[in-house]
Amino acid sequence: MQEAIYETWRHVFKLDPERELSDEALDAICLSGTDALLVGGSTGVTYDNTVDLLSRIRRYEVPCALEVSSEEAAVPGFDHYFIPMVLNTERAEWIIGRQIEALRKWGTFIPWEETTAEGYIILNPRAQAAQATQASCELDDDQFAAHLYMADRLMRLPIVYMEYSGMFGDMERVRRARHLLTGARLFYGGGIDTAEKAQLAAQYAHTVVVGNALYDERLSAALSTVQAVRNTVLIK
Template sequence: MQIDWDAITHVTKVDPAKSLPGDLSVLEGTDMILVGGSDGVTEANVLETIDALEEQYPEMPVLQEPNGSDHVSRTTIDRVDAIAVPAVYNGDREHFVGKHLDLFTEIGQKPDELFGTNVPLVGGLVKSKGQEVVADLASKLVGEAYVVQNLASAAADQAGVEDQYTPEQVAGAALATEAFYGFPVFYVEYSGTYGGPEDVEAAARYLEETTLFYGGGIDSAAKAEEILEAGADAIVVGDCFHDDPETFRETIPT
């Protein structure tokens, strides 16, 4: 399934290291599942999470956001619709460019697991069907531009974020995403705190083709509505899905 970004308004971020709600009917009305987390994520619990979700929602688009190449395998590639590769604008070099290079290099060292072939991808692309197996993976990869705005969050610590962007810088990052990098997603992330509409308004004016995500602290219909009215194409809701499913229901637009 190719993801129709224009059809996405509500995204549920599911952390494989956390327990799922007992009643997954709370997901009725969400448009996409984003599977990923900062701590305790493994290939095994990613697949367990996907299994549980697909049993009830087999047609729901699933986007994997791996924290490292050890979360990616031939099986995960086959099971998800796309794999998001984050590029954190206000993070360190490792989390804008370095991890992308690491991802491809590390994947190249384990071709049996990923592609069912013993042709090494790094240093062996000319041999056999090396180009085909790389294309197999590349067809699922999507760039995901990030601005991480909660400096106290695990995401900020992990990505080496030391400075919160001003709305003007958020706008510049959005423009760079649309006009230069061409990533399909620009994500303003407040990681558990509510940042309000200012950054969304700043980014939205520069985005036409790129989908604008906002995530962080959305735990009511009022906050969801405020962010969408400010210009976000989609809201990303995670914490209350795991912690308070009934509140989570309120965040799904009707």
């Protein structure tokens, strides 16, 4: 079986189509040595701003994937597509509802070999994604483990995404998650704005995602995370 495009990614920059990014900043990001760019956002993502960002990225050779958070933002031309499913919410629309509606309309047109489901566990209650999906972020250890078992062993999702967007997460919980997973790849995102934090996350997560730091006048610090992750060995 051919290896999935994301299985070798250690470092990823996440770009939000709604947020402004200068040509100079995008040039630095695309030439940074990151393994891939992930395009997506919790709010304000449209077809037009996604197409615009993709057209700017395509001047570079870096792999580029789209996280499809709404039907309107389903733009062709990306190297891969991720379909997020928020596991720690009671609102079914964020688990299968919106996905089913999109499949009803576009199922025959989806490039299935380049499409992957992500099981999101959102752990920062102040994050936009948590508020939009009404995620239950205050999970105790048993509840957290149960969500991992659901994603990895029952649903057999290829990716579990621990999302702390807006804050640096609990690295002990990231470590525990990695060791509870048997098949899924662990993505971690949230609060990584220094090389040191990137190294801590990269010890335990298969893939480290850096996003907000690119927009908060911390571009140089965000760029430093690429080499920091590359220099960090994943702890077994």
